[in-house]
Amino acid sequence: MYVVCAEHLDRAIDEFVEVYESPPDLYILDEVSFTDWxxxxxxxxxxxxxxxxxx
Ligand SMILES: [Zn+2]
Structure with missing residues (x-):
């Protein structure tokens, strides 16, 4: 899981794909909230x- 600024979004996706070998789901932080996070x-x-x- 990565939390990134707009500039580093591509880098986070690249690293995610490298590690998990599948495309990540993207969320805009302002639009999501997790009660325990x-x-x-x-x-x-x-x-x-x-x-x-x-x-
Ligand atoms: Zn950044």
Missing amino acids: ITPSTCDFCDRAPHYLVV
Whole structure:
């Protein structure tokens, strides 16, 4: 699972496909909420606010 900014979305998808050998599902963070999961405040690859969830 990756939480990334727009700039690193492609990188997250590439890594996901490499690891899981199948395309990920994409979600826009503002549009999803999980009761037992706190959205990270930064992208997995940089210090910017994340916008996408790649799972
Ligand atoms: Zn980023």
